Amino acid sequence: MPNVPGEMLQGLRAMGLLDPGATARGQPLAGGVSSDIWRVVLPDGREVCVKRALPKLKVAADWQAPVVRNRYEARWLTHAREAAPCSVPLLLGQDEATGTLAMEWLAPEAYPVWKERLREGRADAAFAAEVGRRLARIQARMAQRPDISSDFPTDNLFHAIRLEPYLVATARAHPDLAPALEALVARTAATKRTLVHGDVSPKNILVGPKGPVFLDAECAWWGDPAFDLAFCLNHLLLKCLWTPRAARDFLGCFDALATAYLAGVGWEAPATLEARAASLLPGLFLARVDGKSPVEYLTEEQDKDRVRRVARALLQCPPDRLRTVRFAWEEELGL
Known part of the structure; x- marks a missing residue:
């Protein structure tokens, strides 16, 4: 060594x-x-x-x-x-x-990375539901602790490592969508509800013996929990192009995670949070092909164009339910 x-x-x-x-x-x-x-x-x-x-x-x-x-x-x-x-x-x-x-240290033999499981097509809806359930549990508990908001004076940091590289950068690539994307930035930045992880991605979730383990909270922020929900669901949509044979199962994971998460929302009306997540999700979807951090596994232009087609349409007519995003992607994939 x-x-x-x-x-x-x-x-x-x-x-x-x-x-x-x-x-x-x-x-x-x-x-x-x-x-x-x-x-x-x-x-x-x-x-x-x-x-x-x-x-x-x-x-x-x-x-x-x-x-x-x-x-x-x-x-x-x-x-x-x-x-x-x-x-x-x-x-x-x-x-x-x-x-x-x-x-x-959590040894990979006992704690494999969820992203690798998904790459292999191993889409476990029960595990996805537990991801949503535990994320909501953490956020629900922290929503009861507004006193800790002062521990996270990270508005500028969150803008620098999340809002700017994803949404603002994508607005530069799609000038006609800039008003919609900039409105998402402004709304997200202004929404203060609970402690947000900021990078809830399958690469940052381990499949542990007792369920999911969350890593890499470098983007931690006191703000909008809808960001975490949309950020994670976004990856389940994108994985449909990475491992197409498991696409239906990935969409099943999408449904399971969203349902379990929303069932745990008690700090505000679940439908209100869902509406923010649903309208934000197309912006994050588009950002993973045209922002500063494109996903590494989408290399074919035809695949990127499929993301662009669905994301652009949804940004022009913002959804208020997550199932609207899911069904639009399902239709594009021809499932």
Whole structure:
């Protein structure tokens, strides 16, 4: 195993996980675009997962993001674990000077990534429902804690790493849709309901022995929970083009996740939240082909055009129910 980078070692020492002057070995992990992530073996044999936020994300576009987001990820992990202990890794420490945090190591043999399951066509509607159920549980609990909103002064950060690269950038690619997309940005930014994860994606959800485990809350924000719902559902739609043989099952997961999530919404009328998620979803859908962070598995222009066709029509006539988005995509796929 190679030596762990110096700044990570400094962070581990500052957290009290590594003695002064001691070193550690580890293994860099693939998959992240916003952080360096390592599996680190400490001198006493303990394994930990260490993340260090990057100032420039690993994408083709020039996408800068403040490394202070590491602080808010640590806070999200702490608060979310109060609501759903089995659904969040245990935070071991965080060092702001190096932008580093450490969590318990969850071995991939026991905690496979949901995205890989979906890539294989393994679409488990019961698991998708549990994702929705636990996400709603965390948000419901946090909605009862408005006092913690001051722990997440991240409006500018959320704009920089979510609203701008997804919706604002897509508005530049589709000038005729700019008013609709900019209105989504303004509404999302102004809606303050509960603690938002900001990156609820299958790549950030582990299939654990006791259900889903949420990772990578670098975009944590006190704001609109409809963003989390729409962001995750968006991936289930896109996966229909990645693994077409499982498309019907992915749409079943879409229904299961949305239904379970909305059943757990108690901080506002579920239909009101659903309307925001349904109208936001086409913007996020289009963003994953024409924003700053296109999904890596859609490489054929004909597939991108299918996304554009459906998303553009829905942005021009905004839906207020998620099933409207689902049925439009189902029709485009000819299912």
